[in-house]
Amino acid sequence: MDPSFVLMLSNLLHLHNHLDPTTSLLSDSQSFTSSTSPSSTLSSTSAAPLLFFTIASVLSYAATLRSSSSSSTSNSSSPPSTTTNNNNRTSSDLSVSAFRALSTEHIWTMEPPIRDAQWRSSYGLSYPVFASLVDQLKPHILQSNLSLPPDYAIAMVLSRLAHGHSAKTLATKYSIEPYLVSKITNMVTRLLATKLYSEFVKIPVGHRLLQIIHAFKELSSLPNMCGAIDGSPIKLNKLPDDQAYNPLTYRCRQGCSAVLLQVVADHRKIFWDVCVKAPGGADDATHFRDSLLYNRLTSAEILRDSVITVRGHHVRPYIVGDWCYPLMSFLLTPFFSNGTGTPAQNSFDAALMKGRSTVEQAIGLLKGRWKILQDLNVGINHVPQTIVACCVLHNICQIAGEPEPTLFKDPRETGPPARVLDNEKSFYYFGESLRQAMADDLQDRQQRTR
Helix, strand or coil: CCHHHHHHHHHHHHHHHHHCCCCCCCCHHHHHHHHCCCCCCCCCCCHHHHHHHHHHHHHHHHHHHHHHHHHHHHHHHCCCCCCECCECCCHHHHHHHHHHHHCCHHHHHCCHHHHHHHHHHHHCCCHHHHHHHHHHHHHHHHHCCCCCCHHHHHHHHHHHHHHCCCHHHHHHHHCCCHHHHHHHHHHHHHHHHHCCHHHHCCCCCHHHHHHHHHHHHHHHCCCCEEEEEEEEEEEECCCCCCCCCCHHHHECCCCCEEEEEEEEECCCCCEEEEEEEEECCCCHHHHHHCCHHHHHHHCCCCCCCCCEEECCEEECCEEECCCCCCCCCCEECCCCCCCCCCHHHHHHHHHHHHHHHHHHHHHHHHHHHCHHHHCECCCHHHHHHHHHHHHHHHHHHHHHCCCCCCCCCCCCCCCCCCCCCHHHHHHHHHHHHHHHHHHHHHHHHHHHCC
């Protein structure tokens, strides 16, 4: 309360006691408390003390309104920030301001279907999925001593990822500093890309591997397929003005600055491998060869179980890709891009492309659900973790059965067929004979069912 109002109130009360000495005297603190209460009464019947008490009550109430109005104006006129030499606002101010700015309290009064639809519209996923995500990230966020509550920090980042907002736009919306939006975004995406990656992006083994193989066979009629690989450029909003970032190196076939995302998806459009290591100017084959997945496949560290035999060829679980990827025993590609092969080869190509369609759809869902990937507006050093974080969130949504958004469609890209390197020739020759054997086997099975 304003000191001048307190002093005036005190003088009035002293004057009241002087004019009506018959009134029982209260201590200073008791007098102040009773005077601010609307229900307070005095035992005196004298008009003078009653008048002064009324005036005192009005002044006290006005002082309360003035104090509240001043505080509200202060909170709304300038964005909260952490304490600095020039700003004595505390971190609690920031938390309260963000809490009010997010204004999600009304969601709790809604019916679950309406509430979840509202939540998806704001944050890209339903409330139960959001709550589960908060439970997993909260311990890590609390360790950072962040001034925002973990759930609101995560909600703010999800809002940015889902709608593609810039840090400046969110800073205005939530009344906080842009640098703080970037800081929180970087922290949450880093946690998603590191702490949750291994839980939600897993190379299939055991029963899950068999389930995927069975589902792909139902889809494509090809045995032992366990995934589809593809690359997609992630457009960068702005490339740093730095000699280390050559614009030609980052310019993709779409004509914009980008980095390459490589993913492997299963039949449910869930990614089981994610890699972001190449600038937009690189080709898919080069990106694949630079990835950890390539090393693990060539060394038979992964996908070495569930081997079957097709026309005398041992077929380990394999992934499929388009003509931009090298033909390997563990990565099968189509014979031709224009349907000029034999009937068996054309049937194989059509079946393979059915399986490969899952990864195209998965990438379309990824960019459709997390729109920031359509024009990535984070610092270049945080680009990989932001992309991987969105892939983790994509998997979480797919596993939870979240409704699928409209697919985002990139312009169709065509590139030259991948050339075979000397150290890959043994994989290539085996893959070539294996592909033909599988094409012939597919044709035989199709003829028997006619």
